[in-house]
Amino acid sequence: MSVFHSGERLVQELLGVEEFANSVGTMIKPTISDRFEAFLNEQNMLMIGSMDKNGQVWSSFIAGDPGIIQVIAPNKIRINTKINEFDPLFSNIEENKEIGVVVINLVSRIRMRINGVISKNSNGSIEVQAEQVYGNCPKFIQARNFSYKPDINKQNKVAYREKNLTQSQQVWINQSDTFFIASSSSEGKMDVSHRGGMPGFIKVFENGSLMFPDYSGNNLFNTLGNIVQNPKVGLLFINFENGDILQLSGEAHVIWEMNDDMLSQFPGAERLVEFQVKEVIQTDTAGYYQWEFIKYSPFNPKAI
Structure with missing residues (x-):
């Protein structure tokens, strides 16, 4: 049975990389290797892609102290934190159990993906039953230190939830060097992936649409294959x-x-990928998440 669905196959064939994808695709496994287990147990942040009851797709950021991610079986991880109730992920997993996860260390530029099925424990932690586990190349990752410093006297809050981007949000996006994209196949199988480049590599246009480049990657085309099947x-x-x-x-x-x-x-x-905004959520994190820039990826294309 192929690890790729028909949308991924279509893109691979269109771009003439199906043989290469077949070779690289052998790394996609249903279990977590010892090397990946050691990596996961040391990380303190991850991104999760999920789908709401209306079929809209969301990407969420979760962080905590080291040990927030725990490998508890060869094909299962536990995420030892509660999901904030204002995040779409909180209600999404009540409707759709399929999720995509990317765990990334921005300093070492190591990242891995786990796609599978989520469940919630009585204590608020969540578990993910892995269906696909694999690593990604270090391209286009900007090196940054990350620290999680929660203040028990403060709470995260939704500062903005609307249908359109504000002017300040447009500036934010136009200056970004990193973002994450969650996508879904036509069967609802989720995935979330990292995208990076020099500041300005993603652009906001006057009509409210965004456009960003697709650079040379691992030729699996998980995200583009999903978009071909499901534009959300x-x-x-x-x-x-x-x-x-x-x-x-x-x-x-x-x-x-x-x-x-x-x-x-x-x-x-x-x-290129063009994106039309349907809904926007901005969250004030009360300074919980702190970042220190180190350097840009040497793979980032430079301006002409």
């Missing part, structure tokens, strides 16, 4: 100055052929 995706941005979180849900489509103007605006792009 969720984007997640982190304000690395104050730790605030921006979640966007909407629809995307792939631009396979680029003109000269597109090539000049998005150097290094092999194709």
Whole structure:
């Protein structure tokens, strides 16, 4: 049985990389290796992709002290924290158990993905039964130190929930060098992935749409394969100055052929993705999440 669904296969064949994908795809396993277990047990942040009752897709950020992620079986992890009730993930997993997870260490630039089924424990922690486990290459990851420093006297709060981006949110996105994208196959299988580049690599246009490049990667095309089947995706941005979180849900489509103007605006792009915002959630994290920039990825395309 193939580890790829028909949407991923379609993109691989369209771009002539099916044989390479078949070779790389052998790394996708239903179990967690000893090496991945050691990595997971040391991390303190992760991103989760989920789907709400209306079929909209969201990407969520979860963090805590080291040990927040615990491998409890060869194919299962426990996330030892409660989900904030204002985050879409809280209610989404009551409706749809399929989720995608990416765990990333921005300093070492190591990242791995776990796609599977989620369950909630009576103490508020959650568990993920893995169906697909695999690592990703270190490309386009900006090195940053992350620390989690909760203040028991403060609480996270939703600062903004609307249908459109504010002017300040547009500036935030236009200056971003990192975001995460959650997507789903037509069968509801979830995935979440990292995207990075130099500041300005993702752009907001006057009509409210966003556009970002698809750079050379591992040729599995999990995200694009999902978009081909299901245009609904969720984007997640982190304000690395104050730790605030921006979640966007909407629809995307792939631009396979680029003109000269597109090539000049998005150097290094092999194709583009356009995203139309449907809903926006901005969360004030009360300074829980603190970041220290180290350096940009050496793989980032530079402006022409």
